[in-house]
Amino acid sequence: MSSSFNSKLPNLATSIFTEMSIMANQYQAINLSQGFPEFDTPKFLKDGINNAISAGKNQYSPSNGLPDLLTQVANMIHRQYQTHLTDDQKLDGLDNVTITSGATEALWVAIQTLVRPNDEVIIFDPAYDSYEPAIRLAGGICRHVTLEAPSYSINWTHVEQTINKNTRAIIINSPHNPTGSILAASDLSALQDLVEKYNLYVISDEVYEHITFDGLRHESVLRYPHLFKRAFVVSSFGKTFHCTGWKMGYCAAPKELSAEFRKIHQYVTFCTFTPAQIAIAQMLKEQPSHITALASFYQKKRDVLIKALQDSRFTLLPSKGTYFLLLDYSAISELNDREFCQWLTKEVGVATIPLSPFYPAEQLEAYHQKNKVIRLCFAKNDDTLLKAAAILCQL
Ligand SMILES: Cc1ncc(COP(=O)(O)O)c(C=O)c1O
Numbered sequence: 259m260s261s262s263f264n265s266k267l268p269n270l271a272t273s274i275f276t277e278m279s280i281m282a283n284q285y286q287a288i289n290l291s292q293g294f295p296e297f298d299t300p301k302f303l304k305d306g307i308n309n310a311i312s313a314g315k316n317q318y319s320p321s322n323g324l325p326d327l328l329t330q331v332a333n334m335i336h337r338q339y340q341t342h343l344t345d346d347q348k349l350d351g352l353d354n355v356t357i358t359s360g361a362t363e364a365l366w367v368a369i370q371t372l373v374r375p376n377d378e379v380i381i382f383d384p385a386y387d388s389y390e391p392a393i394r395l396a397g398g399i400c401r402h403v404t405l406e407a408p409s410y411s412i413n414w415t416h417v418e419q420t421i422n423k424n425t426r427a428i429i430i431n432s433p434h435n436p437t438g439s440i441l442a443a444s445d446l447s448a449l450q451d452l453v454e455k456y457n458l459y460v461i462s463d464e465v466y467e468h469i470t471f472d473g474l475r476h477e478s479v480l481r482y483p484h485l486f487k488r489a490f491v492v493s494s495f496g497k498t499f500h501c502t503g504w505k506m507g508y509c510a511a512p513k514e515l516s517a518e519f520r521k522i523h524q525y526v527t528f529c530t531f532t533p534a535q536i537a538i539a540q541m542l543k544e545q546p547s548h549i550t551a552l553a554s555f556y557q558k559k560r561d562v563l564i565k566a567l568q569d570s571r572f573t574l575l576p577s578k579g580t581y582f583l584l585l586d587y588s589a590i591s592e593l594n595d596r597e598f599c600q601w602l603t604k605e606v607g608v609a610t611i612p613l614s615p616f617y618p619a620e621q622l623e624a625y626h627q628k629n630k631v632i633r634l635c636f637a638k639n640d641d642t643l644l645k646a647a648a649i650l651c652q653l
Contacts, residue, residue, distance in 0.1 A: 433579025
């Protein structure tokens, strides 16, 4: 039966993450597809949330977030990114930070705050899947710039050629999902030049901010006060504290932009889960080593997987951050990446994610002709990684 409902997002299907996770369950495959940790949330944090609930901290928090959490987030940002700044350049928790229901809400609200009908927003492909629907629902238009494989770096000349009088914002994501690439200081400097020259805004998706490898530093927008003047920086406690199901995140922005952001946030969720805010504030205050140890924790996992796949016929691409590793399977199969992932889940017993759904539908045909790449999530126990790799080595 054809529907008479006039959809606002007519071409949007179930996300590839949902599709592959359903398949993984159906075929009992080892699930390296969806990006969530297999290990548990730290005990300190679980105790914190349980204690907060038992102590009756179960009502609304202030819309922007509990002041204690806002201050702890600001302290963490000062330690990580702002030791070189003067006090008046440093971010202020109460003015600049808003606690959101995951990075997803922060991205959504930042996009609704910025984007007006017919504004253009530049995003980089492969792109995280929530950007484009949010831009379209705000009445905006996505302009796609392709990252240059296999390094998945940004060609800033190409970005400048894409800018026109309607361009409102650029969304960056570093460390980058799905490719594991990261931006360098020179990228942030090129971005700042364009932002200043064309009066643009930036949304910086930094949900994997604490996961960079081999001593490479995360180039947060929060390090660069001039760039931050026109930016919304988004992050996720779910990624940092292995609690993706809590859907806790935040947005840091200059005072004026935060005020606009907060107007919308109050009518999206009003506030987030109070007990989680209390527990995360305590965690940030009392267990700062969790964050400083995160990069080496995930680097070991990356290296376990890389070593175990060394003798496979896959070509391994560099993973400089996040908990994702890309594999090129050109030597193994002629199938396109979606079919290959379906086959891998069903017949081989390992679920992964194809890269093509991170590109616009109209580019798929051309994409498939040149690219055979899948994404593995290594936020898993070593046993799981070794089992999956042993299977993949047989192909
Ligand atoms: C790049 C990127 N941005 C945003 C999100 C959403 O984060 P959250 O679960 O905190 O909403 C994710 C989650 O996978 C992500 O990978």
